[in-house]
Amino acid sequence: xxxYLGEFEQLILLALARLGDEAYxxxxxxxxxxxxxxxxxxxxxxxxxxxxxAKGLVRSFKGxxxxxxxxxxxxxxxxxxxxxxxxxxxxxxxxxxxxxVADLNG
Amino acid sequence: xxxxxxxxxxxxxxxxxxxxxxDIEQEYRARLHSSRGRFGADAWxxxxxxAAVAYGARDGLTDWAAxxxxxxxxxxxxxxxLFRTHASYVVMxxxxxxxxxxxxxxxxxxxxALWFRPLPYPDAHRVVTIPQETFVALDGPVxxxxxxxxxxxxxxxxxxxxHGDFAGLRVPIDVxxxxxxxxxxxxxxFDVLRLAVLGRGLTADDDVDGAEPVAIISDRLWSRAFGxxxxxxxxxxxxxxxxxxxxxxxxxxxxxxxxxxHTDIWIPATLVRALAPxxxxxxxxxxxxxxxxxxxxxxxxxxxxxxELIPRARVDTLRANNLSWALPxxxxxxxxFGSPDTRTLIxxxxxxxxxxxxxxxATLVLLGGCATIAALVLIHYERRRGELALKISLGAxxxxxxxxxxxDLSWVGAVGCAGGILVAALGVRMVPALSLPGGIDIGRLDxxxxxxxxxxxxxxxxxTLLLAAALPVARSTRLGLARELYAGPTATLGSLRTRQRLxxxxxxxxxxxxxxxxxxxxTVLYGFGGATGFDVDRTVFVSVQEGAPRPSGGDxxxxxxxxxxxxxxxxxxxxxxxxxxxxxxxIGPAALAMSPESRTVQVHDREHDVLVGVLHGSPTLLATxxxxxxxxxxxxxxxxxxxxxxxxITESLASRLWPDGDVLGQMLSMPQSRPGGPFLIVGIxxxxxxxxxxxxxxxxxxxxxTGSSTTASSFVVHTEHPDAVSALIRRTVEGQVVQARTGRxxxxxxxxxxRLGAWxxxxxxxxxxxxGISSAFGLVAYLAESQRHDFGVRVALGANLWDLVRHALSxxxxxxxxxxxxGLALGGAASQAFRALLVGVGTVDVVTYLAxxxxxxxxxxxxxxxxxxxxxxxxxADALRTR
Numbered sequence: 001x002x003x004y005l006g007e008f009e010q011l012i013l014l015a016l017a018r019l020g021d022e023a024y025x026x027x028x029x030x031x032x033x034x035x036x037x038x039x040x041x042x043x044x045x046x047x048x049x050x051x052x053x054a055k056g057l058v059r060s061f062k063g064x065x066x067x068x069x070x071x072x073x074x075x076x077x078x079x080x081x082x083x084x085x086x087x088x089x090x091x092x093x094x095x096x097x098x099x100x101v102a103d104l105n106g
Numbered sequence: 107x108x109x110x111x112x113x114x115x116x117x118x119x120x121x122x123x124x125x126x127x128x129d130i131e132q133e134y135r136a137r138l139h140s141s142r143g144r145f146g147a148d149a150w151x152x153x154x155x156x157a158a159v160a161y162g163a164r165d166g167l168t169d170w171a172a173x174x175x176x177x178x179x180x181x182x183x184x185x186x187x188l189f190r191t192h193a194s195y196v197v198m199x200x201x202x203x204x205x206x207x208x209x210x211x212x213x214x215x216x217x218x219a220l221w222f223r224p225l226p227y228p229d230a231h232r233v234v235t236i237p238q239e240t241f242v243a244l245d246g247p248v249x250x251x252x253x254x255x256x257x258x259x260x261x262x263x264x265x266x267x268x269h270g271d272f273a274g275l276r277v278p279i280d281v282x283x284x285x286x287x288x289x290x291x292x293x294x295x296f297d298v299l300r301l302a303v304l305g306r307g308l309t310a311d312d313d314v315d316g317a318e319p320v321a322i323i324s325d326r327l328w329s330r331a332f333g334x335x336x337x338x339x340x341x342x343x344x345x346x347x348x349x350x351x352x353x354x355x356x357x358x359x360x361x362x363x364x365x366x367x368h369t370d371i372w373i374p375a376t377l378v379r380a381l382a383p384x385x386x387x388x389x390x391x392x393x394x395x396x397x398x399x400x401x402x403x404x405x406x407x408x409x410x411x412x413x414e415l416i417p418r419a420r421v422d423t424l425r426a427n428n429l430s431w432a433l434p435x436x437x438x439x440x441x442x443f444g445s446p447d448t449r450t451l452i453x454x455x456x457x458x459x460x461x462x463x464x465x466x467x468a469t470l471v472l473l474g475g476c477a478t479i480a481a482l483v484l485i486h487y488e489r490r491r492g493e494l495a496l497k498i499s500l501g502a503x504x505x506x507x508x509x510x511x512x513x514d515l516s517w518v519g520a521v522g523c524a525g526g527i528l529v530a531a532l533g534v535r536m537v538p539a540l541s542l543p544g545g546i547d548i549g550r551l552d553x554x555x556x557x558x559x560x561x562x563x564x565x566x567x568x569x570t571l572l573l574a575a576a577l578p579v580a581r582s583t584r585l586g587l588a589r590e591l592y593a594g595p596t597a598t599l600g601s602l603r604t605r606q607r608l609x610x611x612x613x614x615x616x617x618x619x620x621x622x623x624x625x626x627x628x629t630v631l632y633g634f635g636g637a638t639g640f641d642v643d644r645t646v647f648v649s650v651q652e653g654a655p656r657p658s659g660g661d662x663x664x665x666x667x668x669x670x671x672x673x674x675x676x677x678x679x680x681x682x683x684x685x686x687x688x689x690x691x692x693i694g695p696a697a698l699a700m701s702p703e704s705r706t707v708q709v710h711d712r713e714h715d716v717l718v719g720v721l722h723g724s725p726t727l728l729a730t731x732x733x734x735x736x737x738x739x740x741x742x743x744x745x746x747x748x749x750x751x752x753x754x755i756t757e758s759l760a761s762r763l764w765p766d767g768d769v770l771g772q773m774l775s776m777p778q779s780r781p782g783g784p785f786l787i788v789g790i791x792x793x794x795x796x797x798x799x800x801x802x803x804x805x806x807x808x809x810x811x812t813g814s815s816t817t818a819s820s821f822v823v824h825t826e827h828p829d830a831v832s833a834l835i836r837r838t839v840e841g842q843v844v845q846a847r848t849g850r851x852x853x854x855x856x857x858x859x860x861r862l863g864a865w866x867x868x869x870x871x872x873x874x875x876x877x878g879i880s881s882a883f884g885l886v887a888y889l890a891e892s893q894r895h896d897f898g899v900r901v902a903l904g905a906n907l908w909d910l911v912r913h914a915l916s917x918x919x920x921x922x923x924x925x926x927x928x929g930l931a932l933g934g935a936a937s938q939a940f941r942a943l944l945v946g947v948g949t950v951d952v953v954t955y956l957a958x959x960x961x962x963x964x965x966x967x968x969x970x971x972x973x974x975x976x977x978x979x980x981x982x983a984d985a986l987r988t989r
Binding site: 024025026029041042044046047049050051066068074 | 119121122124125126127128129130131132133135154157158159160161162164165
């Protein structure tokens with residue numbers, strides 16, 4: 001049974017799906033800002049990723065240390081198969097719910 | 107700052123804190139090149155970290171105990187060790203810091219409340235007041251204001267004092283069963299103060315006879331009694347003595363134009379008159395004028411304008427009779443204090459000089475505290491020299507050692523600072539007890555600790571520690587410390603000399619403070635001792651104000667006499683009263699008005715200018731006051747009609763006018779007085795203070811007469827129980843405005859400033875004495891500790907206990923003696939600054955100086971003896987082994 005997703009969790013998962021291998025804190029934040037118009041703090045993004053990781057919907061792995069990050073490595077985040085299924089299911093539910101709602105089409 | 111924030115984030119979010127920091131760092135660097143620059147980037151950085159911390163805390167990502175351990179980075183262990191192994195050092199340092207910082211914080215809180223706290227209306231320094239008593243000089247109504255001779259921006263406003271001694275009128279409004287502070291004002295009051303009223307302000311139509319009773323209430327009352335409900339504005343609320351319609355609410359934080367006012371209701375001035383209990387009150391409503399200076403106007407220029415309107419001859423007469431205070435004065439409201447129970451007090455002149463002295467002495471206490479802290483820190487690091495030398499030998503860098511010590515000192519400073527704020531907070535609750543009758547009621551000031559003052563206190567703590575610890579820390583982290591330790595005790599001796607100098611400095615500051623305290627205490631003792639010359643402990647002074655006798659009621663003098671006789675009978679019936687006489691209190695405003703700076707006394711066509719007071723009263727007045735007749739006789743009932751009128755004079759006046767001693771039966775006259783004489787001297791009385799203790803008195807003339815005027819009667823009551831009797835009198839003489847004050851209350855009011863000084867300086871003196879004693883004790887204890895080896899050798903060579911104690915004492919008492927000598931010299935010079943406030947005692951008062959020197963030397967010797975006593979157990983073997 002697919003996990004239920006909150007609105008911000010859906011946005012994060014969509015950002016991960018869009019970014020592919022380049023998904024880490026800074027790019028996720030930029031994507032949320034550019035495409036969804038949401039100004040999220042890194043604290044909020046990482047809290048959500050942590051929650052999604054606990055649900056098994058995303059996985060993370062470390063990159064190489066970089067000078068521009070003060071010698072710290074990037075933490076890349078990617079969707080798991082379960083995460084993709086949850087995103088698909090959630091999106092389909094929204095489409096079904098929206099179907100025929102005049103206000104959304106008008 | 108960034109380092110601390112990073113550490114906080116890592117502690118709160120141990121799993122992803124580092125990842126977040128990496129992203130934040132990357133974004134931060136990009137933002138550095140944006141248009142908002144470095145400041146914008148830094149601000150963003152701080153907010154981003156705080157947001158991440160908040161999300162971490164909200165989502166329960168934090169194990170708080172582990173976070174604390176990570177944040178602490180080993181600090182808790184080192185603090186615990188510091189407190190465990192050096193408890194006496196930490197406690198002593200914290201107590202010294204807390205007392206010196208606390209005392210300063212308290213003093214400057216009072217000073218801030220009295221002078222610097224902003225008044226709650228715009229451009230307060232441009233609003234001036236013309237106190238009511240100055241109208242006396244203008245002969246009639248306040249013409250220069252109301253006839254347009256002098257104009258102000260936006261006109262003038264009046265403020266009617268509805269409480270207080272002037273008219274004895276109290277018009278509090280009761281709302282919900284609570285009596286509220288009420289003020290009568292003219293319609294332009296809020297406009298002159300440039301305050302916007304919620305609802306509507308008072309209008310000229312509200313301020314006429316027969317108008318509906320309306321009021322503006324304070325924001326505080328609106329909130330407390332009416333829950334800020336807007337429908338209250340415009341509605342009639344039940345109140346006593348009349349229901350009132352609330353038409354507006356004053357701005358938040360405003361409770362009156364003067365410091366000290368706590369007004370909750372403002373009503374039209376005319377309504378106050380309507381509520382006054384009698385015509386007498388109505389005619390004597392004390393009014394204070396407020397005005398806002400226009401462009402180019404200054405308070406001093408307006409004052410000159412006023413004075414030019416008064417006829418020259420009248421000004422000369424006022425000055426000649428020492429009534430210069432009755433000339434018009436124009437004072438900025440920032441310089442006045444006033445409450446419904448006191449007249450307007452100008453706090454920009456005399457009180458300022460007193461508080462400047464207080465502030466200077468508070469700074470001295472801080473200096474003393476600084477010296478004590480320096481000595482304590484010096485001891486602490488001298489004791490740790492071995493440990494520090496070992497660390498240096500093992501390769502510890504100087505920077506690291508200094509940082510370690512700064513960290514320890516920071517904790518001591520934090521504890522001391524918290525203690526200082528606690529001391530000040532407790533002090534703020536106790537200070538209102540210093541309220542002086544007729545003076546500044548400190549309890550009515552806003553004594554909340556201002557954040558700026560608290561910041562200054564913190565800075566003072568930091569600076570004190572920095573100044574005090576710089577030398578000891580520098581000494582104890584020298585890289586050559588290990589070699590010095592090996593070579594011998596030179597550093598210890600150097601440290602001892604430094605400590606002796608610090609002790610001398612501390613004692614010097616203490617002695618200056620104690621001298622100031624001693625001089626003020628001596629002044630107060632002088633006032634309450636025999637200085638008054640009358641029996642202050644067994645007298646009550648009663649003043650009864652009544653309406654003037656009606657013109658149709660017969661001869662006014664007869665009516666006054668009848669009224670006085672009736673009141674004397676009533677007073678005699680009060681339980682505990684031994685005797686009653688007519689007459690005013692020899693000390694106080696009434697007597698002051700009867701004793702100008704100089705009065706011409708004529709004896710055998712020869713004129714003498716002397717400071718002499720004239721006291722009218724019933725024949726038993728002097729006996730009731732407890733003033734004995736030294737020669738001749740007391741006044742008698744038949745002396746009322748005697749011609750020439752018999753009088754009794756005081757012994758100092760008698761010796762001045764007739765140095766050869768032949769006084770009784772002589773005649774004198776006073777051409778400038780009413781009556782002017784001639785007077786026949788029938789008796790000589792012992793000297794007693796007249797007018798004020800703060801002015802030297804040369805003598806008094808006592809004559810038979812009445813202590814009553816058309817509107818007021820004054821009596822002196824002799825009793826063994828003045829407090830109980832004064833309360834009984836106030837209850838017994840009902841329906842009239844009665845003031846009954848004991849002799850001690852009269853004296854307390856007269857020397858109010860001196861009492862305030864005595865309280866303040868005694869507090870400082872105790873704090874400084876405590877610091878001085880602890881310094882002396884610490885020095886000798888340190889000597890005992892650091893020279894244990896030497897003592898051991900001396901004991902091994904046959905020295906007895908007395909030799910050791912003498913050696914220890916000389917180290918402690920010599921610097922104290924030097925400090926005492928310097929302090930006495932400095933104290934003598936410093937006391938010149940408050941010479942004018944001392945009464946009955948000179949700035950070089952041998953008793954005070956001796957007492958201070960003996961106290962300081964005695965305490966230091968005792969402290970040194972107590973510390974040296976520990977030496978008696980010095981065992982040569984133990985001492986040599988410790989070496």
